[in-house]
Amino acid sequence: MTQQHVFDKFLRADKLPHMWCPGCGNGIVINSLIRAVEKTGIDQNKIVVVAGIGCSSRANGYLDFCGLHTNHGRAIAYATGVKMHDPDLKVIVVTGDGDCTAIGGNHFIHACRRNIDITTVA
Numbered sequence: 001m002t003q004q005h006v007f008d009k010f011l012r013a014d015k016l017p018h019m020w021c022p023g024c025g026n027g028i029v030i031n032s033l034i035r036a037v038e039k040t041g042i043d044q045n046k047i048v049v050v051a052g053i054g055c056s057s058r059a060n061g062y063l064d065f066c067g068l069h070t071n072h073g074r075a076i077a078y079a080t081g082v083k084m085h086d087p088d089l090k091v092i093v094v095t096g097d098g099d100c101t102a103i104g105g106n107h108f109i110h111a112c113r114r115n116i117d118i119t120t121v122a
Contacts, residue, residue, distance in 0.1 A: 006034060006035070006038050007034065009038075009044070009064070010034045010037065010038070010044070010063060010064055011034070011062055011063065011064060012061070012062055012063070012064045015061055015062050016062065018062055019058060020055060020058070024055070026055060026056050026058070026059060029056070029059070029094070029121060030059050030062065030063065030094075033059075033063075033092070033094070033121060034063075042090050044064070044065060045066070046088065046089055046090055047065045047066065047089070047090045047091075047092060048066045048067065048068065048079075048082050048089050048090070048091050048092070049063050049065045049066070049067045049068070049092050049093075049094060050067070050068045050070060050075050050076075050079040050082065050091060050092070050093045050094070051067070051068070051069055051070065051075055051093070051095065052069075052070050052071065052072055052073060052074060052075035052095055052096075052099035052104065053070075053071070053072040053098075054072075054095075054096045054098055054099055055096065056094055056095060056096035056099075056122070057069070057075070057094060057095065057096065057099065059094045060094060065092075068082065072098070072099060072103055072104075073099050073102070073103030073104035073107065074099075074104060074107065075093050075094075075095050075099050075100075075104065075107075076093055076095070076100070076104055076107040076108055076111045076118070076120065077104075077107045079091045079093045079111075079118045079120075080107075080111055080114070080116060080118065083116050083117065083118050084116070087117070090119070091117075091118040091119070092118070092119045092120075092121060093118060093119065093120040093121065094121050095120060095121070095122050096122065097122065100120065100122045101122075108120070
């Protein structure tokens with residue numbers, strides 16, 4: 001599959017161009033996430049992307065997966081609920097430093113302690 005076809009498959013073209021500032025690393029993170037999903041071959045409809053508030057969390061609007069936009073600092077808590085509801089889903093949290101380690105720090109620590117199968121990309 002060509003690189004352009006991969007991006008067409010996983011991005012919502014009607015939401016582009018993105019709103020991130022020039023030089024921002026969020027585009028690189030999303031590019032890497034898309035490539036990883038493509039390489040794993042996971043069914044796109046079995047992936048849920050959970051995001052909170054902030055620039056990094058805007059990725060949820062650009063990615064063409066089932067998604068959940070949540071309260072500030074609570075993305076990992078919501079992701080935990082999604083995973084507990086349907087353990088067969090692949091749950092990916094796209095988060096920034098505030099959502100993950102400041103206001104959401106306790107959720108991050110407890111998700112690690114529970115060792116549930118979610119992926120957090122910060």
